């Protein structure tokens with residue numbers, strides 16, 4: 001008698017399971033009535049072989065639709081490319097988008113970085129900047145008061161060199177002024193914190209140095225409920241030729257108290273700290289690290305001003321607890337690795353969800369970093385701001401996204417925090 005072979009016996013009983021489980025097919029499903037919305041099944045957690053996705057680089061941001069799939073999935077790739085909204089979490093995604101989300105490409109602009117969008121309700125205008133190394137002035141403003149939004153040029157008094165981020169507090173726009181040289185409209189300016197009064201167009205300098213050193217690139221900025229100003233200071237102004245001096249300080253994040261003038265470093269572990277945001281309850285801070293996009297700093301070669309994208313570098317959103325009577329941040333933990341490009345502008349919605357501009361679009365995350373919704377654009381988005389939605393009784397359910405070659409508008413159900 002042949003010896004009993006457990007293996008052959010079992011293998012005749014257990015059917016061969018195909019390598020590709022049908023569990024997650026199809027890749028996309030119907031979960032919203034709008035034709036502009038596509039719902040992703042199970043986060044694409046099992047893709048059919050052979051699939052691959054190219055890494056982003058300095059000239060290509062590789063949207064989700066660029067994943068190479070087997071030919072039978074051509075229709076899926078086409079649907080991924082054409083939808084303005086991708087839902088990853090059906091229940092919460094539908095809540096974020098509402099019943100009839102709209103996406104409108106509003107203005108074609110230059111290929112320069114378009115940054116620092118800030119809404120001033122008192123004048124119903126959205127202020128923004130264009131960061132071309134030459135011709136950074138005038139700034140731009142979208143007048144939202146009429147029937148049709150109008151894009152206009154704007155010059156403050158005095159002008160602010162290269163705002164790279166902005167926010168609104170105490171009736172004033174706070175600019176993260178990122179550049180510096182000897183002759184901005186005839187005057188010297190250095191990276192720092194400036195305010196603009198939208199009612200008078202006058203600007204003031206609140207901060208322009210750290211004990212005599214120039215900041216590198218005051219990049220993005222948030223003001224907490226006590227009036228303290230928190231900002232990131234990466235090195236992009238050297239890479240982008242927006243400052244005439246190489247960095248003197250380590251990339252870091254600071255807290256600045258305008259009432260005393262004191263500046264304190266709060267974080268110095270990120271490669272290139274960039275976006276910054278605070279939760280509505282003031283308990284949590286979010287910072288993004290765009291260290292994947294970095295360049296050479298060598299004062300001996302002042303003609304080398306560029307950044308190269310390295311996909312294996314940092315492109316991560318971090319979460320921190322705010323402690324010590326609102327003065328420090330601890331418990332750094334990564335919550336989101338951007339699936340497209342790197343997380344640039346970062347803001348927290350009124351309901352605590354975290355929104356970040358990543359590549360050609362924006363990602364909406366829950367407070368723990370789970371992707372809920374992606375907005376897809378046809379241009380690289382750097383930053384965004386909520387404005388009053390006239391189609392929704394003036395609630396902050398309208399978002400404007402600014403970037404290279406484009407400014408677009410989304411109307412959905414996700415409300416912004418009211419900044420006063």
Ligand SMILES: *[C@@H]1O[C@H](CO)[C@@H](O)[C@H](O)[C@H]1NC(C)=O
Nearest residue numbers: 054055056057058059060062
């Ligand atoms: C960047 O990525 C695109 C898309 O994958 C590719 O076609 C291109 O060759 C890459 N460029 C460089 C410089 O690696």
Ligand SMILES: *[C@@H]1O[C@H](CO)[C@@H](O)[C@H](O)[C@H]1NC(C)=O
Nearest residue numbers: 069070071072073074075077
């Ligand atoms: C899918 O697209 C590829 C390349 O564009 C093409 O060769 C193939 O025939 C298409 N397959 C189907 C099933 O449409």
Ligand SMILES: *[C@@H]1O[C@H](CO)[C@@H](O)[C@H](O)[C@H]1NC(C)=O
Nearest residue numbers: 133134135181182183184244
């Ligand atoms: C300073 O920057 C402005 C704006 O980019 C530019 O017009 C000017 O030439 C620069 N001046 C110097 C000395 O680099």
Ligand SMILES: *[C@@H]1O[C@H](CO)[C@@H](O)[C@H](O)[C@H]1NC(C)=O
Nearest residue numbers: 141152153154155199200201
């Ligand atoms: C501020 O500038 C705008 C042009 O962008 C102008 O319409 C407005 O009258 C100015 N306000 C004041 C007080 O000068």
Ligand SMILES: *[C@@H]1O[C@H](CO)[C@@H](O)[C@H](O)[C@H]1NC(C)=O
Nearest residue numbers: 133134241242302303304305
């Ligand atoms: C950097 O900017 C200065 C002043 O605007 C300009 O003279 C210089 O040519 C620029 N350098 C590079 C490498 O673009």
Ligand SMILES: *[C@@H]1O[C@H](CO)[C@@H](O)[C@H](O)[C@H]1NC(C)=O
Nearest residue numbers: 292308309310311312313314
């Ligand atoms: C890209 O980044 C990784 C991780 O930071 C580093 O090890 C690698 O050397 C970088 N590659 C290039 C070409 O800079």
Ligand SMILES: *[C@@H]1O[C@H](CO)[C@@H](O)[C@H](O)[C@H]1NC(C)=O
Nearest residue numbers: 225226227228324325326327
């Ligand atoms: C905590 O912060 C508040 C507001 O800035 C301040 O009034 C208070 O003195 C601080 N408490 C301590 C112990 O420093």
Ligand SMILES: *[C@@H]1O[C@H](CO)[C@@H](O)[C@H](O)[C@H]1NC(C)=O
Nearest residue numbers: 104105108378379404405406
């Ligand atoms: C984006 O699409 C709009 C139309 O929806 C078009 O006018 C614009 O030129 C496109 N922009 C880019 C950069 O492709």
